[in-house]
Amino acid sequence: MTWTESGTTGTVTADDGVRLWASGSGRGTPLVMCHGGPGLWDMFEDVAGLLGGLATTVRWDQRGCGRSERCAGPWTTERFVADLDAVRAHYAPDRTALLGHSWGAQLALSYALAHPERVSALVYVAGIGIGPDADWRGAYEENLLARIGEHPERRARWRELTDRPQRTDEEEREWAVLQWTAEFEDRERAPEHAERMADPWFGINTECSKALNAERRRAWGTPELYAACQALDLPVVIVDGERDIRPRSAVDSLERALPQVRRVVLPDAGHLPWVEDPDGFREAVATVL
Known part of the structure; x- marks a missing residue:
């Protein structure tokens, strides 16, 4: 395949026939990126531009989400690892570097554990480690309420929408933007950044989100997972925004387990570190490309 700076956009067909939206651009080492969620869509357009001189970046929407075909799962x-393998095979027939953010960091790690021979390096961004939810969930909820609570009217509206049994699509977008304002260290610009995350808006696949989060609660935090990470013979860079509302200490278990790991903490960034420290983020990713 011939790559150009302007890139290509189309679909990749998974082995069960589901069509996945994908886009490749840039030049250099292939880097397939896994967006957060679960149940959201690719928000890496800025990252693709930031890294375009370092890598051929591949963005995609996970099944049933964003611009990918709506389906019934599973x-x-x-x-999702099999879907990622279809995207990888289409854009990088040999090996690829992987970058995953938040839930996407868990997915990228899961793929690397399943297919280490197909991965050249892993960039693990703003994940929650490999321990149980107890390592981070309580502190996350406390920090979320504190940040949303900085603006009483915003908190009241967020609470009203959170407690509503059903939300319209417009209300779902409003709720998401209100919640996403908590993800940024720069509190003045947080509403602007959160609005940008929701533009374009494709709707949250809540069924997908609930199922994959439930699976994580069952499967994460086991000795088997820790042992598998200890055996992962790949270069890994962990990138954290120090001001992420998910406690960064939750990632310590993963850092301790990995044999080839470097950790970069960006002090003035939150959950989307490339937004608030693009230079630091680019430099961190460049270390493994």
């Missing part, structure tokens, strides 16, 4: 890590 909503399992095994299925």
